[in-house]
Amino acid sequence: MQRTKFILGGLLILAAVVYLIVSSTQASAEYFMTIDELKAEGRAVVGKSLRASGAVIGDSIQYDPQTLTLSFDVAHVPGDNADIEAQGGLAFVLHEAVTDPTRARMQVVYVGPKPDLLRDEAQAIMTGHMGEDGIFYADELLLKCPTKYEEAVPEQSEG
Amino acid sequence: MLADFGFGVLIVTFVVALYSVIAAIIGERKQSAQMVESARRAQLLTFPLLSLAAGVLIYLLVNNHFDVSFVYEVTSRSMPTYLKVTAWWGGQAGSLLFWAWLLSAFTSAVTLRKWERDREFLPWVIVVSSITLAFFLSLNIFFNENPFARFYQTIDGVQAYDFRPVGGIPITPQDGQGLNPLLRHPGMIIHPPMLYLGFVSFVIPFAFAIAALVTGRTDDRWTRITRRWTLWAWLFLSLGLVLGGRWAYDVLGWGGYWGWDPVEIAAFMPWLTGTAFLHSVMIQEHKGMLKQWNMILIILTYSLVIFGTFLTRSGVLSSVHAFAQSAIGPMFFGFIGVTFITSIALLIWRWPELKSETEMKSMISREAFFLLNNLLFLSVLVVCFVGVIYPLASELFTGQKVTVGPPYYERANGPIFGAMMALMGIAPLSAWGKSTALTLGRALWKPTIPALFIPMLAYLAGYRQVVALIGFFLVAFVVSVTLYDTFRSARARQRAQKENFFTALARLAGRNRRRYGGYIIHISMMLMAIGILGIEIFQTETQGTLAQGESLQLAGYTVEYEEVATWPDEGAGVQYTRAVVDVSKDGEYIGQLYPRIDFYFDSQQTMTIPGQRSTLQDDLYILLVDWQPVSSVGATFKIYHNPLVNWLWVGSLVFITGMLFAAWPDKDPSLRPVRVNKRAAEPSAAD
Numbered sequence: 010m011q012r013t014k015f016i017l018g019g020l021l022i023l024a025a026v027v028y029l030i031v032s033s034t035q036a037s038a039e040y041f042m043t044i045d046e047l048k049a050e051g052r053a054v055v056g057k058s059l060r061a062s063g064a065v066i067g068d069s070i071q072y073d074p075q076t077l078t079l080s081f082d083v084a085h086v087p088g089d090n091a092d093i094e095a096q097g098g099l100a101f102v103l104h105e106a107v108t109d110p111t112r113a114r115m116q117v118v119y120v121g122p123k124p125d126l127l128r129d130e131a132q133a134i135m136t137g138h139m140g141e142d143g144i145f146y147a148d149e150l151l152l153k154c155p156t157k158y159e160e161a162v163p164e165q166s167e168g
Numbered sequence: 169m170l171a172d173f174g175f176g177v178l179i180v181t182f183v184v185a186l187y188s189v190i191a192a193i194i195g196e197r198k199q200s201a202q203m204v205e206s207a208r209r210a211q212l213l214t215f216p217l218l219s220l221a222a223g224v225l226i227y228l229l230v231n232n233h234f235d236v237s238f239v240y241e242v243t244s245r246s247m248p249t250y251l252k253v254t255a256w257w258g259g260q261a262g263s264l265l266f267w268a269w270l271l272s273a274f275t276s277a278v279t280l281r282k283w284e285r286d287r288e289f290l291p292w293v294i295v296v297s298s299i300t301l302a303f304f305l306s307l308n309i310f311f312n313e314n315p316f317a318r319f320y321q322t323i324d325g326v327q328a329y330d331f332r333p334v335g336g337i338p339i340t341p342q343d344g345q346g347l348n349p350l351l352r353h354p355g356m357i358i359h360p361p362m363l364y365l366g367f368v369s370f371v372i373p374f375a376f377a378i379a380a381l382v383t384g385r386t387d388d389r390w391t392r393i394t395r396r397w398t399l400w401a402w403l404f405l406s407l408g409l410v411l412g413g414r415w416a417y418d419v420l421g422w423g424g425y426w427g428w429d430p431v432e433i434a435a436f437m438p439w440l441t442g443t444a445f446l447h448s449v450m451i452q453e454h455k456g457m458l459k460q461w462n463m464i465l466i467i468l469t470y471s472l473v474i475f476g477t478f479l480t481r482s483g484v485l486s487s488v489h490a491f492a493q494s495a496i497g498p499m500f501f502g503f504i505g506v507t508f509i510t511s512i513a514l515l516i517w518r519w520p521e522l523k524s525e526t527e528m529k530s531m532i533s534r535e536a537f538f539l540l541n542n543l544l545f546l547s548v549l550v551v552c553f554v555g556v557i558y559p560l561a562s563e564l565f566t567g568q569k570v571t572v573g574p575p576y577y578e579r580a581n582g583p584i585f586g587a588m589m590a591l592m593g594i595a596p597l598s599a600w601g602k603s604t605a606l607t608l609g610r611a612l613w614k615p616t617i618p619a620l621f622i623p624m625l626a627y628l629a630g631y632r633q634v635v636a637l638i639g640f641f642l643v644a645f646v647v648s649v650t651l652y653d654t655f656r657s658a659r660a661r662q663r664a665q666k667e668n669f670f671t672a673l674a675r676l677a678g679r680n681r682r683r684y685g686g687y688i689i690h691i692s693m694m695l696m697a698i699g700i701l702g703i704e705i706f707q708t709e710t711q712g713t714l715a716q717g718e719s720l721q722l723a724g725y726t727v728e729y730e731e732v733a734t735w736p737d738e739g740a741g742v743q744y745t746r747a748v749v750d751v752s753k754d755g756e757y758i759g760q761l762y763p764r765i766d767f768y769f770d771s772q773q774t775m776t777i778p779g780q781r782s783t784l785q786d787d788l789y790i791l792l793v794d795w796q797p798v799s800s801v802g803a804t805f806k807i808y809h810n811p812l813v814n815w816l817w818v819g820s821l822v823f824i825t826g827m828l829f830a831a832w833p834d835k836d837p838s839l840r841p842v843r844v845n846k847r848a849a850e851p852s853a854a855d
Binding site: 011014015018022025026029030032033036037038039040041042060072074077088121123125126128149 | 551554558569570583772775794806
């Protein structure tokens with residue numbers, strides 16, 4: 010008798026947790042897409058909650074302090090970490106993406122303070138949605154700058 | 169040369185750790201006390217050895233040995249000495265060594281204890297801790313995480329090598345890259361060590377748990393020995409989390425303290441299982457129940473600690489948390505897999521021997537509430553774990569990578585946190601063993617009534633959000649119950665012992681330190697909850713570009729822009745841009761604030777430092793976003809108003825007090841409570 014009660018109680022908790030997880034994932038799911046995929050999907054993804062990652066193109070960064078509107082272009086990078094590793098690491102992939110003019114590019118608009126880490130060849134991870142105009146409107150912007158000492162070693166003092 | 173020496177020391181330590189594992193196993197098999205003693209000595213040796221290696225690394229860091237690639241990556245000439253020292257854990261290779269060093273310190277401390285009564289545990293404690301140590305050292309030695317690797321020029325270009333390659337020419341860069349400016353903050357100097365201390369000290373209870381499983385000594389000796397370790401581990405881990413939040417609040421400039429980032433969650437998950445463990449060992453000690461469950465919890469905690477180290481090991485390299493990909497990923501998963509499966513296999517083997525000594529009699533008894541508390545912690549763990557693996561799982565099953573952000577965690581965890589708070593209020597007044605709704609209700613109604621006034625007052629004060637009102641009620645409820653129960657018990661003692669009230673209270677708390685330390689911690693959690701409710705629900709913000717003399721308004725504050733100045737500090741390698749703003753509240757001038765932007769030359773990076781005005785009521789948090797040197801349009805500001813947020817930090821101070829109260833060593837070991845199998849219904853005898 011006691012035992013059944015405890016099992017029932019446990020099942021109730023389990024059901025509640027499953028419900029919380031399922032309903033919350035549905036409410037806050039963000040589709041992770043690469044820039045190539047976004048370009049290919051076109052209008053089909055307008056309005057969906059999206060998360061995308063790309064390489065920041067330094068020359069395209071524009072900031073209007075009056076309206077706190079930040080605009081920059083990102084170039085396509087692979088979405089999968091394993092692919093990035095296979096192609097020579099994040100720093101290298103970002104560098105390639107920025108210097109390759111044939112890569113798919115996308116404009117990103119974000120309103121808010123300009124992030125400290127926004128610079129050329131940084132990886133931007135944006136959360137937001139695509140506008141009808143093909144611009145990605147980001148609500149959230151996360152930046153990563155991989156360290157790359159191989160390229161930064163030139164100032165050697167001795168041989 | 170020195171770097172090679174440091175690397176050599178690491179290799180020697182690795183061999184010594186392996187030796188202690190093998191010697192301990194042989195000693196145990198052959199019942200040779202001598203062999204076990206040899207293993208113990210070998211293990212004691214790892215601490216001085218790693219201290220030597222650490223000393224070498226610190227020497228290299230402080231003296232600008234940029235030929236060492238780790239030194240090059242994390243320091244630069246312009247950094248002050250104390251930052252060069254703390255750069256030790258500012259990068260991955262160094263932080264792995266730091267982890268290993270802490271572990272060796274802890275295992276040495278534990279092997280130095282008196283072992284008379286539990287000699288059979290010793291070899292297995294050595295085996296578990298030395299295997300863990302050897303694993304971390306192996307990453308330093310074999311998997312390109314050597315903090316002593318140096319730059320050499322070969323035909324393939326400049327690269328870091330453990331040893332001089334054939335035809336390699338040593339290279340010494342002029343200056344290092346420097347520690348990421350975001351990490352040059354006092355919070356960042358102590359946040360990783362605290363987190364690591366917490367992580368590492370959980371290895372000790374795990375080692376004892378495994379020793380208990382292997383030797384078949386499945387009473388609660390292992391939980392009693394490790395009780396203090398667990399408390400300290402939990403204290404450090406909690407502090408690590410809080411300090412990380414404080415650092416984010418001060419440095420990252422988004423007016424927040426926690427972002428449900430995978431790395432944060434990775435540090436949060438062992439905290440969840442650790443907290444559950446902390447609660448349920450009490451049930452084991454009191455009633456001889458939940459033994460199997462405790463084993464599961466400590467095994468999970470250990471696995472999550474290793475997993476958390478894997479995710480957090482490199483600390484912050486670029487963004488909030490950069491995931492530096494490297495060869496050690498699969499190693500970590502391999503290690504976690506092997507240790508987890510081995511531990512679970514041992515547990516299954518001993519499963520029948522870990523049966524509960526008594527059965528739960530009532531769903532509203534104290535022990536049932538403890539079990540429920542455990543289930544709630546595990547529920548949060550499951551929510552977090554699902555969130556972290558959701559992208560992987562969705563890609564696997566649907567081909568489409570779907571991630572979940574902070575709203576997922578908030579939505580799914582919110583009700584569970586609420587339930588935990590309610591439980592925190594109800595459980596202390598419940599009775600062990602048999603308990604009925606009637607007795608529980610009788611105990612609860614008195615402290616519930618004053619708690620109802622708080623949400624009412626909040627409502628009248630203009631707070632209308634339902635979640636906030638429920639939250640405020642729960643906070644008041646927990647505080648009220650806790651104080652009521654303490655008061656009641658102290659009064660009971662006062663009457664029984666004929667003492668004055670405060671003597672009675674002090675003696676009562678002194679005799680039941682775990683219980684009353686726990687109460688202090690519960691109250692501290694409620695203070696933190698006030699801060700979290702404040703910032704999560706009532707945060708407001710505004711922004712604007714101001715000319716001199718213009719102002720912005722937010723939540724009764726007026727922020728008037730005065731001036732901005734820029735000056736370089738060549739010595740520190742920083743250019744400061746500092747704005748001066750006058751702040752007044754409800755028309756009354758209250759002072760100036762100085763939001764700043766620091767530009768670091770070596771890393772070409774800016775760092776935004778908010779101007780903050782903190783009171784217990786609220787925080788005014790002003791960011792300088794942009795400025796024009798000479799123009800009528802002066803500067804752009806973003807301003808956050810964070811009500812009540814400082815209760816979060818006040819709560820953490822109370823938390824430390826409670827923890828120290830509970831964990832401070834007893835003067836007289838006879839005071840340690842032993843299990844009593846009587847029905848301890850009277851509150852002063854419970855716990």
